[in-house]
Amino acid sequence: MRRKLSAGVLLALAFLIPAAPAMAHAESPGLNESCQTVERKVYKDIRELVTIDLDTATDVQVRVLANQILSVAKAESLPVLPPAIQDRLDGTPEDLRAFLKTDLRKAWTTDLRISVVRTLTGAGTNVKAAAQKVLDDGTIDTYLAYLNDGLYTARELDCAAQPSPSQPAPSEPSQPAPSSSVAPSDSAPAAGFPSPSATAGTSGGEGGGLPVTGAATGTVAGIGGALLLIGGAGYLIGRRRRSRFVA
Numbered sequence: 001m002r003r004k005l006s007a008g009v010l011l012a013l014a015f016l017i018p019a020a021p022a023m024a025h026a027e028s029p030g031l032n033e034s035c036q037t038v039e040r041k042v043y044k045d046i047r048e049l050v051t052i053d054l055d056t057a058t059d060v061q062v063r064v065l066a067n068q069i070l071s072v073a074k075a076e077s078l079p080v081l082p083p084a085i086q087d088r089l090d091g092t093p094e095d096l097r098a099f100l101k102t103d104l105r106k107a108w109t110t111d112l113r114i115s116v117v118r119t120l121t122g123a124g125t126n127v128k129a130a131a132q133k134v135l136d137d138g139t140i141d142t143y144l145a146y147l148n149d150g151l152y153t154a155r156e157l158d159c160a161a162q163p164s165p166s167q168p169a170p171s172e173p174s175q176p177a178p179s180s181s182v183a184p185s186d187s188a189p190a191a192g193f194p195s196p197s198a199t200a201g202t203s204g205g206e207g208g209g210l211p212v213t214g215a216a217t218g219t220v221a222g223i224g225g226a227l228l229l230i231g232g233a234g235y236l237i238g239r240r241r242r243s244r245f246v247a
Helices: 002-016 019-024 059-075 081-089 093-118 125-137 140-161 215-246
Strands: none
Touching (some): 059 081, 059 093, 081 093, 093 125, 093 140
């Protein structure tokens, strides 16, 4: 009964222990591939979880360790390690122990490499260069350093090189408006010539001016007509007197 109780306590601790480092290790925010500030995704060093001697540990201890690693691998969305550990947990204790001793490191390294390759989607120049350097090295330490720090440093450089959305695009040089070839209209006076309103009512100089029109023209015409009538009347009266004298 005591042995079963101990096994249950250890299994419960297996799910509580991985959460403690995550709470104590607070990471500063970083930038995602869209240059938006997000919380960093932290990849834990699974080697630090292996604090027991796999050769001398009990089956319960080995199983607790396997559950701790499985919890971390699922939290980091690793594609290879979680199903591999789950298969061994469903098998015999010997298979689980052998996997943790020999195949755990291989599966985890594959997952880290896949995680680095995933960061290349939509990546900028600096991220691509940093990721390629890490992939060429191919060690667990370089993978973790890139995923936890190097990736975000490279993204900051790429985002800083992008143009600011508020910065206006350079405008094209303005072209001079084409000159109009249409002749000036009749209503607009030609350049250098006075308008009719400017010359109206002004007396002509040497060579004569424009004829006077308007109300003054009507007055002159009336006077001329009156003079013609008076002259005609005088002519008729003189002719009548001459006729009487001859008779």
